[in-house]
Amino acid sequence: MAHYLLSVVTPSEGEPPAEDEMNVIMGNVAKLQSDMQEAGVWVFSGGLEAPDTATVLRRSGDDVLVTDGPFVELKEYVGGLTIIDVPDLDAALHWGRRSTEAIGLAIEVRPFHWAP
């Protein structure tokens, strides 16, 4: 089995979905997660706060500098993620497809180089 990261590619521009729409998406996501758990592939999932809530730590000589948020304006950011444990890319793409159908945003599927 291998671990894959499914990231939700979220556009920085544009209107977020209305409340009704958001409720539908959250329902879809809950259903998808239970399907993943039932299939024994689910490891972790979660939705992230907006990028402007981030703090960056960067080593500088012997010190560590703390900065408030990423300053680069990105066209898209990781809005949420799921980690699954499946046999191969075809299986990962199957769950990636289900995710993009559930959320309506693009999903990036990326293999882990190593995982515990």
Place this chain on the structure above:
Amino acid sequence: MSEPLSSVTITRIVTEEYGRCVATLTRVLGDIDLAEDAVQDALTVALSRWPADGVPPNPGGWLVTTARRRALDRLRRDAVGRDKEARAAREEPPPDEPDQEEGGPVHDDRLRMIFTCCHPALALPARVALTLRLLGGLETPEIARAFLVPEATMAQRIVRAKNKIRAARIPYRVPHDADLPDRVPGVLAVVYLVFTEGHATATRDDLAAEAIRLGRLLAELMPDEPEVLGLLALMLLTEARRPARTAADGSRVLLADQDRTRWDADLVTEGLDLVRRCLRRGAPGPYQVQAAINAVHTTAADTASTDWAQIVALHDQLLALAPSPTVALNRAVALAETQGPARALTIVDELAERLDRYHLLHAVRADLLARLGRDGEASAALDAALARTDDPDDRALLTARRGTTGGGG
């Protein structure tokens, strides 16, 4: 027990066996790079031994056995290879014949390899390069030359693709029957792209030959997929016309002006036979319909006696299966023969915006305008066509036509 060894014999054996050996070794070793190295080792051994000992009766089996032994030697020397050594020792010895699963399709290792090389998670140029390298046994510099990219670029493309197969775990298997309809077109697109690249330029006919070889292999491995047969038929019927496509001075000859006695009769027979087999299946697809269009052209003695109504009907079918403005343009060309140039021109003008950058749109317009006696506009359309192509053959044909348009009224 042995045949006389010449470099031609060796080249033929390498061409025929390379893809099969790498495909089998990839299954046994679970790694493409390892498989390629092992096959390369085995070829080196073969080149040093065969001249003295003669070619073994089953050169492919010999190469696979030798390559597997060499790979095991390599892995034993290499501490990180222990896992793979265990796997290689555990796997069934590679069969000389494709293994036939009970009640299932024959799963030749090359079919696994094709589906891995043509996986939708790989970009089309990467799929093409990998397929030619791993199944066709073409060297990276040859592939680079064929696609007119620097060798370093092509090498990087192949390394990146192989790395993704390994890192992302693209599976090495034939998709389940339920997934085949989604996956087969991706494979056929790769083979057809190799063919059209080879067909577009006379100096790259080795690519067309390689595409046909891959097409024959696919037809052998998936004889029940009508589109696989359709693609092979399309390539054979197109290739059959190659001898007539070039004039003595090297310039290109269009279908209407070709000496049809110069078509390759064997390829025509084989292609037509495949088209008939497709028709009996009654499951048409884009490649089958394009093959059928070529079959209609091929069975006509000349342009005048071509069954243009049939060609229009087949284009209608093709438009329904795979709508595209270029198909609509080709349909208009056929329609000019059944309903006249004025009706065809109306359709071409409707396509003009979408196909403005395509030189053939303007070339077709020029032809229709000339047939309607509108010579001034025809000349302008030829100029528009000339402004949109750098291909020397295209330009020669267009320039010659402009010389005859508008001169006599």
